[in-house]
Amino acid sequence: MENLERILSEHPFLSGMDARHLQLLVGCASNVAFKAGEYIFREGQPADKFYFIRHGLVHVLTHVPQKGSIIIRSRDAGEIFGWSWLIPPYRWHFDARAVEVTRAIALDGKCLRDKCEEDHDLGYEIMKRFAFVIAERLEQTRLQLLDVYGNGPSK
Amino acid sequence: MITRPFTIRRVIKESHDTFSLELEPPSDLDGFNFMPGQFNMLYVYGVGEVPISISGDPTKPRMLTHTTREVGTVTRAMRGLKVGDTLGVRGPYGTAWPLAEAEGHDVVLITGGIGLAPLRPVIYYLLAHREKYGKVVLLYGARTPEDILFRKDLERWRGRFDLEAYLTVDRATGSWRGNVGVVTTLIPRSPFDPLHCTAVVCGPEIMMRFTVLELEKRGVVDDRIYISMERNMKCGVGLCGHCQLGPTFVCKDGPVYRFDHMRDVFTKWEM
Numbered sequence: 001m002e003n004l005e006r007i008l009s010e011h012p013f014l015s016g017m018d019a020r021h022l023q024l025l026v027g028c029a030s031n032v033a034f035k036a037g038e039y040i041f042r043e044g045q046p047a048d049k050f051y052f053i054r055h056g057l058v059h060v061l062t063h064v065p066q067k068g069s070i071i072i073r074s075r076d077a078g079e080i081f082g083w084s085w086l087i088p089p090y091r092w093h094f095d096a097r098a099v100e101v102t103r104a105i106a107l108d109g110k111c112l113r114d115k116c117e118e119d120h121d122l123g124y125e126i127m128k129r130f131a132f133v134i135a136e137r138l139e140q141t142r143l144q145l146l147d148v149y150g151n152g153p154s155k
Numbered sequence: 156m157i158t159r160p161f162t163i164r165r166v167i168k169e170s171h172d173t174f175s176l177e178l179e180p181p182s183d184l185d186g187f188n189f190m191p192g193q194f195n196m197l198y199v200y201g202v203g204e205v206p207i208s209i210s211g212d213p214t215k216p217r218m219l220t221h222t223t224r225e226v227g228t229v230t231r232a233m234r235g236l237k238v239g240d241t242l243g244v245r246g247p248y249g250t251a252w253p254l255a256e257a258e259g260h261d262v263v264l265i266t267g268g269i270g271l272a273p274l275r276p277v278i279y280y281l282l283a284h285r286e287k288y289g290k291v292v293l294l295y296g297a298r299t300p301e302d303i304l305f306r307k308d309l310e311r312w313r314g315r316f317d318l319e320a321y322l323t324v325d326r327a328t329g330s331w332r333g334n335v336g337v338v339t340t341l342i343p344r345s346p347f348d349p350l351h352c353t354a355v356v357c358g359p360e361i362m363m364r365f366t367v368l369e370l371e372k373r374g375v376v377d378d379r380i381y382i383s384m385e386r387n388m389k390c391g392v393g394l395c396g397h398c399q400l401g402p403t404f405v406c407k408d409g410p411v412y413r414f415d416h417m418r419d420v421f422t423k424w425e426m
Contacts, residue, residue: 061329069329073336078344099332139365143337144325148359149268149298 004029007105011052013080013129021122028111034058034098047084047092049106053077056102062094073140074099083130085109156392158198158243159184161219163236169304173269174234175210175222178242186216187244190251191276192383192411196391197221198243202232206388206406208273209247214283219244222272222304248391250411252277253381254284257353260379261289263345265366267296267338270358271304273383273410277355278312285317292347293320296338296362300324300331319346338362342369349374356414357383364421367414377415384409384417 005026008014014022032051034040040051040058051058058075072094075081084092090109116123161178168174180187189195189209198204205227211220225234236242254277262281266274274293281291293312297303303322312320321341323334334341338358354370356363363382370380386398386405393407401420403409414421 057332057334059329059335067328071327071329071331071335073340074323074334076334076344140337140340143339143361143365146361147298147325148337148362149296149302149325 004031004105007054008052011080012078013052013133017125021119021125024115024119024122025107025112028108028115030106030108032104032106034102034104036098036100038098040096040098040102041082041092042095043092045092047082047090048109050080050082050085050109051104051106052080054103054105056104057099058102059097059099060094061097069095073137080133083134085113086126086130156245158196158204158245160241161244163238163240163242164218166236166238169222170302172226173222173224173302173304175220176233176236176242177211178219178221178244179217180219180244187219187247188216189213189219189247189276191254191280192252192273193247193249194273194388194391194410195219195221195244195246195248196388197229197233198245199229199232199236200241200243203229204243204245204389205229205233206248206391208383208410210272210275212279213276214279222269222275224269245391248388248406250409252355252411253353253413254280257355258287259289259351261292261347261352262355263292263294263347263352264355265294265338265342265358265370266356267358267362268298268302269304270362270383271295274355274357275305275308278308278318282315282318289351290347291318292345293318294338294341294345295320295322296341296358297322297324299326300333321345337365339365339369342366342373352379354380356380360384360421367421377418378413380414381411382414382417382421383411 009022055077059071060073061069061071064070116126159181163176164179165177191213194206194208196204197207207221207223210222223230225231264274312318323336327335354375356366384405386400388406389395389397391406393404398405
């Protein structure tokens with residue numbers, strides 16, 4: 001547990017979080033590892049966790065008929081992924097697959113939601129941090145949609 | 156201002172729509188010297204002239220290399236040229252990347268799409284003078300894995316211990332094993348010292364805008380960020396006015412600008 005607390009406290013996502021709240025998070029955390037090619041979650045399944053990647057690379061992908069698997073984003077060491085645990089109906093909207101051996105800290109979403117309901121200060125801290133992540137990803141997605149490297153004007 | 160006939164010695168297909176031409180200078184020219192970041196006006200005889208960045212090695216003046224994408228009448232004709240054909244070259248023009256000012260600092264090169272072409276001479280130069288610089292970090296974004304430029308160079312650079320190269324694509328299918336996401340997503344965790352670095356940014360203008368925002372979040376100050384602008388350049392020497400950008404002419408005062416000099420015009424749509 002001490003080790004998990006240290007790892008979580010060093011993660012940029014939790015930077016500045018007070019010790020009491022960190023302790024509450026540690027109570028919902030566990031070490032996990034995925035083999036290369038292993039699915040971490042699948043679209044439509046209950047979204048009961050989110051992950052702090054410690055090492056490795058994860059693809060978030062979806063299946064498009066006639067096009068096959070399309071990778072939407074990758075996540076690597078130092079990033080978090082998965083926020084469907086926070087928003088009803090708590091189901092994954094995409095697949096996530098480890099591209100290489102990936103080690104992460106998993107946080108139990110139900111456990112964390114319950115603690116956020118009991119302790120609204122913790123809930124506010126978590127929501128603030130996830131709002132930042134979600135806004136950042138929205139901006140990145142918009143930039144991705146702009147297709148900025150497409151053909152420019154003729155010469 | 157005189158167009159000189161260069162001979163095409165090699166045509167390299169870089170991707171489905173991008174190609175490089177290796178050009179030999181005429182015999183009366185003692186090589187072709189340029190500074191990384193500069194461009195030439197290339198003339199396909201009987202078709203037209205376009206400004207194209209130099210993408211080759213500045214330490215090898217006997218061969219001039221240009222890389223471009225087939226996007227219009229002139230570049231389409233250019234792609235049809237063969238080894239032994241002649242291409243008119245006028246230049247070099249424009250400002251260069253700040254390689255002397257960057258000495259002693261980390262150098263982070265952030266580029267997307269065909270923007271890697273004008274940065275390749277910088278990488279060649281940095282590697283030829285490696286001891287003068289701190290960390291050298293390349294962050295490169297392409298549209299898809301099929302659009303990645305200079306694959307052999309990238310493989311070589313990624314294998315070096317004195318250069319860190321990170322690559323991402325905007326979209327990919329399930330067989331891709333690398334990063335997916337816009338190039339700005341590589342900035343927060345890339346290993347350079349934001350307080351002692353020079354950032355060199357080249358790509359579509361909107362990519363550069365978001366890149367500057369991310370660099371500023373990391374703590375890189377305006378006067379350590381350099382960008383390369385593109386406008387409709389015709390004469391190459393600041394006379395015709397086609398490439399005016401605010402109070403400057405991109406062909407003469409650019410294409411490389413220090414960002415604090417461009418901040419006011421950078422987000423003005425009318426410019």
